[in-house]
Amino acid sequence: xxxxxxxxxxxxxxxxxxxxxxxxxxxxxxxxxxxxxxxxxxxxxxxxxxxxxxxxxxxxxxxxxxxxxxxxxxxxxxxxxxxxxxxxxxxxxxxxxxxxxxxxxxxxxxxxxxxxxxxxxxxxxxxxxxxxxxxxxxxxxxxxxxxxxxxxxxxxxxxxxxxxxxxxxxxxxxxxxxxxxxxxxxxxxxxxxxxxxxxxxxxxxxxxxxxxxxxxxxxxxxxxxxxxxxxxxxxxxxxxxxxxxxxxxxxxxxxxxxxxxxxxxxxxxxxxxxxxxxxxxxxxxxxxxxxxxxxxxxxxxxxxxxxxxxxxxxxxxxxxxxxxxxxxxxxxxxxxxxxxxxxxxxxxxxxxxxxxxxxxxxxxxxxxxxxxxxxxxxxxxxxxxxxxxxxxxxxxxxxxxxxxxxxxxxxxxxxxxxxxxxxxxxxxxxxxxxxxxxxxxxxx
Numbered sequence: 001x002x003x004x005x006x007x008x009x010x011x012x013x014x015x016x017x018x019x020x021x022x023x024x025x026x027x028x029x030x031x032x033x034x035x036x037x038x039x040x041x042x043x044x045x046x047x048x049x050x051x052x053x054x055x056x057x058x059x060x061x062x063x064x065x066x067x068x069x070x071x072x073x074x075x076x077x078x079x080x081x082x083x084x085x086x087x088x089x090x091x092x093x094x095x096x097x098x099x100x101x102x103x104x105x106x107x108x109x110x111x112x113x114x115x116x117x118x119x120x121x122x123x124x125x126x127x128x129x130x131x132x133x134x135x136x137x138x139x140x141x142x143x144x145x146x147x148x149x150x151x152x153x154x155x156x157x158x159x160x161x162x163x164x165x166x167x168x169x170x171x172x173x174x175x176x177x178x179x180x181x182x183x184x185x186x187x188x189x190x191x192x193x194x195x196x197x198x199x200x201x202x203x204x205x206x207x208x209x210x211x212x213x214x215x216x217x218x219x220x221x222x223x224x225x226x227x228x229x230x231x232x233x234x235x236x237x238x239x240x241x242x243x244x245x246x247x248x249x250x251x252x253x254x255x256x257x258x259x260x261x262x263x264x265x266x267x268x269x270x271x272x273x274x275x276x277x278x279x280x281x282x283x284x285x286x287x288x289x290x291x292x293x294x295x296x297x298x299x300x301x302x303x304x305x306x307x308x309x310x311x312x313x314x315x316x317x318x319x320x321x322x323x324x325x326x327x328x329x330x331x332x333x334x335x336x337x338x339x340x341x342x343x344x345x346x347x348x349x350x351x352x353x354x355x356x357x358x359x360x361x362x363x364x365x366x367x368x369x370x371x372x373x374x375x376x377x378x379x380x381x382x383x384x385x386x387x388x389x390x391x392x393x394x395x396x397x398x399x400x401x402x403x404x405x406x407x408x409x410x411x412x413x414x415x416x417x418x419x420x421x422x423x424x425x426x427x428x429x430x431x432x433x434x435x436x437x438x439x440x441x442x443x444x
Contacts, residue, residue, distance in 0.1 A: 007114045009427040014106045015420065017051065021086070021102065022094040031414030034088040036129035036140070037159070037168035044086050045172060048101065048126055055109045057124065062182045064144040064154075065128040065172035071108060072121055073438075078190035078397075079121035080437050082107060082430065085130030085141070085389060092131075093416020099404075099423070100195040101126045107431045120190055120438050127389045128172065134159035135168070142389035146396055147183045151176060186397040191364055191437050194390040194401045195426055197418050201409035202382060209425040211382040212368045213401035216391035217289065218357035220317040220325045224251065224336070227346040230301060230309030241307055245299045247343045248311035252294040254335045255315060258328065259292055289385055290319035290328060314352075318385055322356050358391040364400030364437070371432035377425045400433075402426055 024047060025032045025040030034040040045067060052059045052069030059069050067086075070079065084100025104124040111118065128141030135157045143149045154176050157165035166176045198204075203211050228244030293316045300310035315332060319325040333349065340347040365381075372379040382403055393399045404426045407417040 061173035065174035083125035
């Protein structure tokens with residue numbers, strides 16, 4: 001393997017670009033509000049297009065609105081692409097997403113400026129609508145590239161005002177009527193690299209600048225509807241009530257209780273094995289990772305003098321294995337039947353997402369580790385409990401991720417922050433990893 005590059009990315013240029021991007025959709029208090037389909041989303045697309053062209057890249061927008069900037073290689077064939085997304089959650093942070101896009105641009109621009117002759121084509125991508133958005137289709141761009149969304153699904157999507165997704169995609173430069181050309185395979189992409197903030201505290205706690213992601217969690221969501229009976233709040237006796245809100249609240253607390261029971265079982269198992277392996281090993285074991293959350297809680301009629309007759313909410317389960325996720329969902333289903341019978345309400349459940357966990361590619365993760373070691377940058381392996389575009393790209397080609405620390409674990413909020421020294425180390429690892437992947441045999 002070649003010795004690592006002695007050149008460094010231009011951090012002043014990177015920071016200048018990062019500052020510019022942070023102003024687009026700025027909330028004025030350190031955060032950004034840049035959901036897909038917003039004016040800020042369109043403004044940043046235009047900014048990225050100009051920067052990619054200034055870097056000498058050939059820029060295209062595909063039918064789902066993904067923004068690609070490509071540099072030809074000396075040999076034809078599949079490309080090495082780096083990137084992430086540029087949209088944000090409502091009133092989110094500056095680093096989540098754009099960090100990976102700007103890092104990709106800086107790495108490729110640095111390689112060009114140092115006279116590096118890339119064998120494979122190199123590219124930057126900013127994926128459309130990675131974050132949850134008004135159209136309720138997250139990781140939209142990467143899922144479409146991976147063939148995991150259909151034209152029919154996308155054409156049927158509208159936001160809460162009735163605005164069709166097709167219109168928002170057209171404003172972003174795409175066209176849902178020509179999606180057939182968006183799908184990619186390993187004949188198009190040799191490898192994909194994504195830099196992202198950790199959105200947790202493990203790297204900061206370990207005092208490390210980087211983490212090599214070994215896999216991305218599966219995400220399961222269901223819509224739960226509780227049908228009770230609306231009635232007068234003053235005249236209906238307690239024994240005659242079928243309160244949908246109380247049944248829903250009991251279910252929500254039941255999710256927490258199921259999680260706590262699971263933690264208790266894990267703790268007992270760890271204590272039983274303490275002689276041979278400390279409990280910390282089991283806490284960091286990806287196979288033990290599972291969490292569940294209740295969100296979007298709504299009641300009807302939502303009036304102070306009416307017993308709620310309808311309660312709707314979502315349950316999301318994330319884990320490192322589909323079997324663990326589905327096992328927890330089954331436990332929740334049994335609890336729903338029990339509560340429904342006890343309270344005299346009808347509980348229905350509809351699965352709205354069942355996305356399997358995805359492992360990152362061994363070749364890419366090994367290359368990230370070896371690049372970090374050659375550069376003497378300490379790093380550790382991490383499993384991601386947040387979803388990312390890389391998980392979908394990993395379904396058809398080599399993909400890998402690199403995490404940088406999030407100060408205090410803050411993310412999806414205006415306090416989101418990552419130190420520039422850590423970003424500088426990550427850029428060095430990405431640059432060296434790109435160079436090493438470019439040198440691999442075509443069949444690697």
